[in-house]
Amino acid sequence: MAFFSTELAVGVPALAAERTVTWPKRTRAKLANGLEIVLAEAHSIPKFHGELVFRSGNAAAMHRAPGLAEMTASVVRTGTKSRASRQIEEDLRRIGADLSSSAGADSIGIAFAGLSEFSEQLLGAVNELAREASFPEAEFERERRQKLEEIKMERTSPGFLASERLRKVLFGAHPYGTVSASEAQVAAYQRNDLLQTYRDFYTPENALLVMVGDFDPAAMVKSIERVFGAWTGTRPQVPAPAAAANPRGRRVYLVDVPEAVQAQILVGCHAITRKHPDWVKLGLTNSLYGGAFNSRLVMNIREDKGYTYSPRSGVHPMRQGGYFSISAAVRNDVVAASLTEIFYELDKLRALPVPAGEFADAQNYLSGMFSMGLATQSGLLSQFATVAINDLPDDYLETYRDKVRAMTPEDLLATARKYLDSANMQIIVVGDRRQIEEQARLFGETEIYDAQGTLTK
Numbered sequence: 001m002a003f004f005s006t007e008l009a010v011g012v013p014a015l016a017a018e019r020t021v022t023w024p025k026r027t028r029a030k031l032a033n034g035l036e037i038v039l040a041e042a043h044s045i046p047k048f049h050g051e052l053v054f055r056s057g058n059a060a061a062m063h064r065a066p067g068l069a070e071m072t073a074s075v076v077r078t079g080t081k082s083r084a085s086r087q088i089e090e091d092l093r094r095i096g097a098d099l100s101s102s103a104g105a106d107s108i109g110i111a112f113a114g115l116s117e118f119s120e121q122l123l124g125a126v127n128e129l130a131r132e133a134s135f136p137e138a139e140f141e142r143e144r145r146q147k148l149e150e151i152k153m154e155r156t157s158p159g160f161l162a163s164e165r166l167r168k169v170l171f172g173a174h175p176y177g178t179v180s181a182s183e184a185q186v187a188a189y190q191r192n193d194l195l196q197t198y199r200d201f202y203t204p205e206n207a208l209l210v211m212v213g214d215f216d217p218a219a220m221v222k223s224i225e226r227v228f229g230a231w232t233g234t235r236p237q238v239p240a241p242a243a244a245a246n247p248r249g250r251r252v253y254l255v256d257v258p259e260a261v262q263a264q265i266l267v268g269c270h271a272i273t274r275k276h277p278d279w280v281k282l283g284l285t286n287s288l289y290g291g292a293f294n295s296r297l298v299m300n301i302r303e304d305k306g307y308t309y310s311p312r313s314g315v316h317p318m319r320q321g322g323y324f325s326i327s328a329a330v331r332n333d334v335v336a337a338s339l340t341e342i343f344y345e346l347d348k349l350r351a352l353p354v355p356a357g358e359f360a361d362a363q364n365y366l367s368g369m370f371s372m373g374l375a376t377q378s379g380l381l382s383q384f385a386t387v388a389i390n391d392l393p394d395d396y397l398e399t400y401r402d403k404v405r406a407m408t409p410e411d412l413l414a415t416a417r418k419y420l421d422s423a424n425m426q427i428i429v430v431g432d433r434r435q436i437e438e439q440a441r442l443f444g445e446t447e448i449y450d451a452q453g454t455l456t457k
Contacts, residue, residue, distance in 0.1 A: 021371060023398055026384065027217035029224075033231055034205030037224060038388050039217045042377050046116050048213020049377040051385055052126055054108040055208070056201040059175035059320075060238045064193060067181035071147060071189060072197045073103040077110075078139035081132045085139060088125065097122045101129070105176060106319040107389060108201060113378070116214040123227045130202050131231055140191050147186050154180060155451050158264035158329070158430040161255045165449065166268045169253060169426045170323050172245030203233025208388055212381045244270070244321055247426055250444040256433040257451055263335050263431030267342060268325035269421040274317040274390045280403045281415040282324075286315050288362040288412065289349055289420070290326055296345045297326070305341065307334045319390075324419060332431060336439035339427065346425075349416045353409040367401045 024040040031037070061068040077099065078085040092099055097114030099122075110129055114122045154160040164179050171177035209224065272278060283291075290297035290313030301307040311328035326346075330338045354362075373379040387396050429440045433448065440446055448456045 021374060021398075021401070024212070024380065027221070029221050031204065031225060031229060033229065033233075034203075034207075034235075035224075035228055035231065036208045036388070037221065038208070038210045038384055039215075039220055040212045040380060040384055041215065041217060042212050042380060043214045045377070046214045047113065047377065048116050048119060048211055048215055049111075049113040049381045050123075050126075050209065050211035050213075051112070051381060052110040052130060053208045053210065053385060053389055054201050054203075054206050055106070055389070056206060056236055056238065057104050057106045057108055059105045059241065059318075060201070060236065061197050062175035062178065062241075063239050064197070065181065065185055065189065066178045067147075067186070068189070068193055068197050069103040069108055069201065071143065071186075072194045072201075073101040073108050074143045074147070075135050075140050075194055076133045076198065076202075077101045077129055078143070079134045079136040080128045081134050083128070084136070092122075092125065095121055097125075099125065099129075119215060119220070120223050120227060123224065127227050127231065130207070133198060133202075135191055135194055135198070137191060140194065144186060144189055147181075148183055151180065151183050151186060158255075158257060158260065158262075159327075161257070161451060162264045162266035162327070162428045162430045164453065165253050165255055165428045165430075166266050166323075166325065166426060168453075169247055169251075169428070170245060170268060170270060171321070173242035174244040174320075175241050176244065176318060176321065199233075200236040203235065204228065204231045205233060205235040208385075210381060210385045210388060212377045212384065241320070246270070248424055250423065250425055250427060252427045252429065252440045252444045252446040253449065254433060254437060254440050254446055255428065255430040255449045255451065256456070257430055258432055258434075260431045261332070262329055263332055263429055263436050265328045265330060265335065265338060265342070266325060266428040266430075267327075267339075267425050268323050268428075269419075269425050271315050271322040271324040271419055272317070273319065273322050274386070275392060278415060278419070279317070280400065281407060281411055282315055282419050284362055284366050284404060284407055285349070285412050285415045285420070286313055286324070287366045288354060288358070289313050289345065289416075291315075292362070292365050294361070294365070296349070297342065300345055301328060301330075301338055301341045305334075305337070307331065307338045307341070311342075317390075324421075332435040335429060335431070335436045336442055339439075339443055343422060343425075346420055346422050350413070350420060350422060353413050356409065359409050359412065363404055363407070367404050370400060370404075 024042055027039040029037040058069045095118040099112045101110045110126055167179050168177045297311050301311050308328040308330045313326045316323050326342055427443055450456055
């Protein structure tokens with residue numbers, strides 16, 4: 001016992017001073033065809049990471065059909081005019097490279113990584129996919145069948161059903177209000193739909209090339225010019241989107257999943273984009289509320305009450321708007337109790353200044369997590385791409401930690417009151433209606449939906 005008592009008396013050592021972050025110098029360039037370039041040196045390993053980003057995504061293609069940019073990105077790497085899918089994979093393995101393509105609401109990306117000595121060969125493969133993808137009919141049908149299976153699985157996921165309903169409630173007819181295509185919509189896809197999306201979106205004036213790694217920037221710009229210089233194409237013209245919904249007052253949307261053994265709670269409201277001057281303030285506010293493992297929400301409904309294993313909150317920025325959300329998967333019998341604590345912590349953060357010690361812990365956490373993301377080439381790439389895609393100030397990364405440190409408890413209180421819109425939070429509950437409806441109705445006027453998204457009452 002004496003041994004343990006002595007150890008406890010020693011206490012936890014004080015945190016060391018925060019280390020200075022030395023950011024790699026960025027080189028910016030723009031080709032005559034409009035392709036923007038951001039390069040950063042990182043010589044710790046003889047590799048490089050990069051991403052060719054297009055500033056259009058599912059939202060920009062929504063007037064044609066939901067999910068078209070995503071499907072196009074899935075098929076784009078399955079063949080070109082000169083190479084079939086298998087040949088592309090073999091050629092990548094031969095030079096020790098990785099390549100993937102994906103799409104989200106506002107962007108499409110071709111991500112790649114490889115050894116620096118083969119950089120021009122890998123860039124050539126990226127260029128080939130961006131300019132000469134052939135969309136083989138068989139590959140298109142295979143990807144479509146796979147997407148149909150994914151959609152069927154999504155309809156069994158409470159997390160997906162909750163997210164789908166919240167986005168529809170918050171954004172309505174705006175493209176952000178649709179998170180996935182339906183089976184019927186995917187079944188109606190035509191190969192020509194993908195080709196048209198490809199021709200419109202995959203253009204140099206719509207593109208940004210970001211690279212981090214072991215290379216000389218001046219030489220790399222010349223290499224990029226050789227590879228991508230002959231590429232042509234203009235920025236796409238996209239119809240103006242419908243206005244986002246603006247729900248007022250708390251309402252409850254219950255998605256009925258009969259026999260569900262637990263309930264998925266998702267609460268949310270509109271928020272801001274990453275370009276907004278209050279973005280860093282809202283990030284710290286979210287971290288303290290439910291965005292960190294030691295946050296108030298976690299300490300309350302996980303550690304103290306035991307209602308759920310992993311409650312969390314998050315801020316989701318998109319180009320034309322954003323939203324704040326709070327999520328928890330809980331036992332059916334504690335839906336009302338969990339929502340009560342969610343709003344208790346929300347309203348407490350809006351009502352009272354955060355104690356100095358707790359505030360400092362939140363600052364240390366957010367600053368530390370930011371610094372951890374800079375230890376790898378891929379982490380640096382993500383940060384540089386975020387700055388470039390969102391047109392953030394050139395010194396955004398260099399000043400981020402200073403902005404976190406400059407905040408005060410009064411700033412956080414004002415931010416919580418401004419953006420954690422308690423009175424207008426929209427409440428989604430997914431689960432067995434028979435077990436949770438009575439609890440859900442305590443929190444507002446309630447609408448009932450089935451797992452297919454159809455209003456039943």
